[in-house]
Amino acid sequence: MKGLGSHDPRQLGRHRMVAVIGQGGMGRVLLGHSPTGRLVAVKQVHRHLAKDPEFRERFRQEVAASSQVTGAYTAGVVDSDTESDSPWLATEYIAGPSLKTVIEETGPMSLGGLRLLAAGLASALVEIHRAGLVHRDLKPANILLSGDGPRVIDFGIARALEGGAQLTATGSVIGSPAFMSPEQAEGRPLTPAADVFSIGAILAMAATGESPFAGTATPQVLYNVLHSAPDTARVPGPMRDIVERCLAKDPADRPTPEELSEAAGRIEAEPVWPGAVRDVIAGHRSDSDWWVETTAKHARYEAQVEGLKKRRQRNMRSVAAAFAVMVLLGGAAFGAHEWAVQSGYATPATDLAVSLTGEQWRTLDPCALLENSLTKDFGSRSGDFSDSTAGACSANFTDSSNAKRSFEVTIGGTGDSLTGALPRLSGAVAGWMPMYGLFKDGSSCDRWVITQGRPAVSVKLSAKMSGKGDVCPAAEQGLRAVVDRLAVNPPRLPLPKDSVRSLDPCALVERKLASELSGASMHQTISPTSCYWSGDDSYFSLTLTESSRPDQSHQGEPTQIDGATAYVEDSYAKYHSAQCELTYMVRPTRKDKAEVVKISFGSWRDSPDSCDRGKRVFSTVLAQLPK
Template identity: 50%
Template structure:
């Protein structure tokens, strides 16, 4: 979610708008609250589309469909306006992540999760079909995962069953490539069987992490849907037969949603989300609640400020009219003015805010982010971006004069090096100040500090030929931050990856403070947690780095092979949890440092690492 922008409305109908949920091709979606206190998702059609008959017809279908369907597996319509200048629709707000985001972040579902998903989607489609509708755009992004099961949203292109074609008047495909049926891709009439095909495609994605029809372009995918066999080899055997039946080319050969529901009941696995998915759902709900509370507080402050300013104007008019009271009330006028002018709430900037969760910061794909943001705009890519042993990503480019440039993104730079007031450039992006750093004739860096996932520095360094590298670094950082306000690319990590974990949730904080002294100061960056005292410190790192067996002394810790390095006042023990590629591996390392000479550093590191290993996911 993002804060409201100055150009955004504060109200739509009787719904007080709180935040921006997102933006799509049809319009902007806000989180709002009704007069009764109910949270709603309010979709406002873009002004340039409001007068388009085709888009208005689609919008009106969504309103009608939403009012026809009010069951437990969809989002009910709460309110709407058909104002030709400003049409909008308010539906029940479901504080839940979509299936696409969950699978991308957590990996494919196990059989129990697939059973719950299949049963829930079949029930939702049964409700939609009983209303005489066909959804026509069932895809992972339109499936929200709640603790109880899936919910289907976005009935914007649903249609009453009728023998119409699948193309609009302009020849635009209605539906999402990869999840459309053969009859949709060929412009033939749709039916409830159309949604069953999409159901099969969604289940394949949830089971494998990819759709059943591969392809790099829409025409290629649509051709595969119409003529190629689906790839369902990764779907669990007990579900594969049902999925294959749903993906039959002939609509008449597909099962009904009632038959799908019956088939899911025969699966023996308990219908439940995997634990990481439940945690993801809980985190999304907590994040939504935080945004709602924060936005409502801000709205109340703004209301109070407006009320103060109104009273101030009334007071000044009264002062002008009552000469005898001028001297007595002038001070009150000044006080009111100062109160109104120092509310502590700055005017919002004209760009979206940088808001990343802790999970997004840990799994952010810096290489993909640099490539999609800078390649072509700041130079021609010479080689693929590369991740170093510290997790930073570098992208080599050639500028217009064929001179080499290298951009490096560090997620989790030390705040002590970043939060230096004298290095504040005075510029902002994503509602955060831009900080400068060390600069030389051919290298310069710029940084911003994220807030929503904890204070974490994003530092972008530009290195190249003689010139103003600081200007280039700042422009590149602005481009990267603006990309993150729209879409944060995440790494496709396996379930057992250490990089998914919160280090401070794995480290025994109490034992660490027994070493550092209480209270030990806690600090964290995405893959490290540090507890520090006056003379001692403990650090846990869960990182992908050079394999420890290449440079550290091998030893045993209970039944685990670990590696040790003891230098001066620091003892480090490392456990190689998972080799990745080449000389790299995912490593859990505990370092204990002590300047007093009173701590048995390696013994304490062994104790802490033993606890850490017991909490790591098993491959």
């Protein structure tokens, strides 16, 4: 999810919008909060599509179709408006990832997970077909996973069994090639058996990580669907018979949803999601909870600001009335030039959201960000930048009144690494994000925000001034300017092609290797440049950054690994501590600095092989670095 943009609605019907879930060719999906406290997923059609009568009629049909479907394994319709300039549909929000996302992040599913998936999808089909509908677009992206089972969503191209208006061009095929039935691929009339075929393809993908009709291009995929036997060799035996029956070319040979449910129930495996899947589901649930909590805090703050604004407007009207009376009574001698009235409150300059990608965070230029953001309000920079720490930069600024202040911007951690590390809310807001801060006033002041996209990154601005005075207002004003710059035009470092700064550290280690070495099935992004894996016995981190040159700073013993020189510090050999750190210099940059790869490996128990494990990770990473 990411924050609402300046063009996103803040209210649709009775529902207050909280965040953007996603966007596609037909519209945006927003997370909404109803007056009853219920979360809803709101699909809002793009305005240019809403002007197309054919598309609008199709959307009305979707709303009508979705409203007929109920059941534990579908997302029910909550509200809609099909006649507005931007029509929308609100359904129950499922706080879980799509099956597509889960398989991409955790790999093929266990037999118990497959049983739960098959039983849930069969139950959903029973309800869909009972309403007289054929879904027509069942695919992993349209199946969300909650803690107790799957949920089928998106009836965007559902058709009533008894027929209806043809809302697509003659000869066109709607659906997802790898998961559509042969009869749908040929454009023949569909029966509920078409959805059963899709379920078979989905189960095979969940069991193996790939479509049973995989091909290098869409025509080849469609040919395989029509003429080739499905590849089910890697589907677990107890599930293979179910999948192959669902994937029969002849619709009459496929099981009914009721028969599919009975067959899934006979599998001897506990119907539960694997631990890695439950972790991904929990992460999505905490993500939506965070958005709701943050938006509620912001709404309360806005209400307080609006109340203060109205009170001061009333006070100003009273002052203006008193001044008019004074003029009428001969008080004009005061002179307008001697009577200055200021509002005393600030209004937000923008509502732009910060939604940088991981690569944009990693290649951000903190010094340019600092100067470009603060020069307008705090004067010119005096002296050089100080940027000895990666992701941070500081400088002094002097304004026209000769006021001198020192500012430092720091791009910090992400995700769970921020939990419990933040100070209390300061009461201020920047770019729809609440500010955190330790103190309300002082000659030095720190202010943070946590961006609301993925990855969630902390942005801190520290301010100092000599002598007496409160610098916290300057820190808050400066942080707002920094956030505005990040939202509109974030400056990037001028990096050469062989730089590693743009690489995603989490993508450099295969899930299988990480699991083998640490027991961790999932990684954790702890900063834009660092990734962390932690299992029951071991843990390790991988960082791509700029730091001191290892060949000049004595960061371990030089060691040859696959023809490259890495500097290895084995704490077990020195201190009998099960920790090891490997540092590799990719290229020198400036003075005594270099782009480096750091791998820190450790164990929760007494283990002398941490460096051997670290070297295995290094070998994998080295092969993927720019030459």
